[in-house]
Amino acid sequence: MDERARHLLKSLIEQHIAKGVPVGSRQLARDAGLNISPATVRNVMADLEDEGYLISPHTSAGRIPTHVGYRFFVDALLRVVPLSAESNRLLIHRIGFRAPDAEQVLHAATGILSELTHMAGFVRVPRRATRILRHVDFIALREREVLAIFVTDKGDVENRLIRTEQPFGAAELTQAANFFNATYGGRPLQDVIHNLQRDLQQSRHEMDRILRSAMELGEEMLEEDQQRMLIEGEFQWLDLPELAGSERLRELLAAVRQKRDLVHLLDESMRGSEVRLFIGEESGYAPLSDCSVVSAPYSVDGEVVGVLGVIGPMRMPYQQIIPLVDGTAQLLGRALSQSG
Amino acid sequence: MDERARHLLKSLIEQHIAKGVPVGSRQLARDAGLNISPATVRNVMADLEDEGYLISPHTSAGRIPTHVGYRFFVDALLRVVPLSAESNRLLIHRIGFRAPDAEQVLHAATGILSELTHMAGFVRVPRRATRILRHVDFIALREREVLAIFVTDKGDVENRLIRTEQPFGAAELTQAANFFNATYGGRPLQDVIHNLQRDLQQSRHEMDRILRSAMELGEEMLEEDQQRMLIEGEFQWLDLPELAGSERLRELLAAVRQKRDLVHLLDESMRGSEVRLFIGEESGYAPLSDCSVVSAPYSVDGEVVGVLGVIGPMRMPYQQIIPLVDGTAQLLGRALSQSG
């Protein structure tokens, strides 16, 4: 592909992103800034179409980029602009300076992504598999009901009600918690569960029931964790002419509610530390075949713990979205590192 | 209004609920079962229109009920059918038999409301103002970071990170927690906050900083509580021809995201113990002027703690929705009473 073709492709995609309608040869010839006639542009476009970068919705309707075209665009043509001062200030204001607890920071990040991009924003919450168990508490709520509370080193708190067969007194429970903390505290959660399983098989202590339930809670924390994802701003999709009023929108909404496959896709993108794009069919996930996902992993204390980003139409202003997602990921990581 | 007019109004509304289109005199005359000509029906309908129960979208389009019409319908004409055995079984299955923790039960209730009614379901979560403080824990996460955990008698757990100026050791924190529990444990949360404020003004204990933060946390629990509402299934509104593709849908979505006014409306409906309906403009809340809200308060241990229900078009099958919302409220109350 020669220089001129690249320039035209870039110009076409930019126009299509801006306007949302197919771009014709006349307009492209005018706006591309080259002194070139529409006919010449048509020749170039025909070539680009042959090579799979463009497609015509119908015979006389100009061209729109394919996912291959977008891919080439972002890889080879796009110059990512740095985050605007205004956006940056907003990000810092919304994420950086408010860290009362991790959950709220995550919510704030999801919201701000959606607001600034006018698309759906998501945050895959930190996984706790490698988190360290900080503290366990057993509290007697009523007869035969014990509330178990787990705290990890990052301040995540998880709790669960356990029904027991015998009643336990407060003193007994405190003792159990002390034992638990002394034995398993300060170890990674998965180790705790593993050891607990082993230990429970050996001993037949009267506390077994509670410990076993605590173990299940721990397992659940790891398990549930697989699915946890915040998503916000799906309603922004209503504005998009390419989706609006069709079955596709419904499918998409159902898909993000389902979350399962989406989470799988995102876990993929947690490898590496860069912003990553899934354009159209690239995600390999049918309901997303008209959409793009821009994601970036975020790190706490140097370790990648989650991923965030936005989901929107293929036609999205990548040059702004990419730095925004990137910036949000970095700020979120920093905010979480601070807040623990 | 005579017996015949009532019968026709009832029949008209039922047909409109079923079909969603304006009902004309011919069809109404046929389906009402009375041996009456369309012309007669027209006379009756004209009267009903004068009295504000019906309205014509345009000159030749049959009639649809106004919110006054629906109100009369539900108050005077509707015979609520008992919950179908199938729905009841489903409810019990989804809410009754699963009570690992309160949060999940609430989510389950929201989901099942939305699923069974094909509308948006909501659950206003229990308010904790009157809850009794069961247990407080302070855990040192890092230097100068303390995690405070509150547990109420119903098993709600709330946590918050507190930054302190001086570092605290684990022993100190344990001592502080013990003191806190001894002094304030077993009292209603609002009393705790009140007393705490008083006590802090009097004494200048070295623990003040932590206690003050704990107090703030307590206040926040009550505060944030004002806003908490789960809502699910807004996307069901996409199916409705009366809303679809219009600005109204957008407004509605924005309104439920905002929550504030909605929560206010629902708090109103917590007085009393019956199912309550807000039909159209009755809610006094503009974005809901095309919608109805069916709500029912739910009680734990005899005390009303929250309210749940559905939000959908005025044209909803009230005879099924009402018992469903009612039943869900009762089951939820029971489930929460069990699970603590």
Place this chain on the structure above:
DNA sequence: CTTGGCACTCAACCATCATGAGTGCTAGTA
């Protein structure tokens, strides 16, 4: 009071037509 009849209204549907944006192709030009 009820009913049949009649004139009228109006949304919805359909076919038709003009418009204009856009294309591919070809032949001529720099």
Place this chain on the structure above:
DNA sequence: TACTAGCACTCATGATGGTTGAGTGCCAAG
């Protein structure tokens, strides 16, 4: 050889106008 002008063709879009059918209001007769 690369570019351009011209031309015939395609096709979505939007306007126009007629038809249909459901529905109404009103009136006069039963």
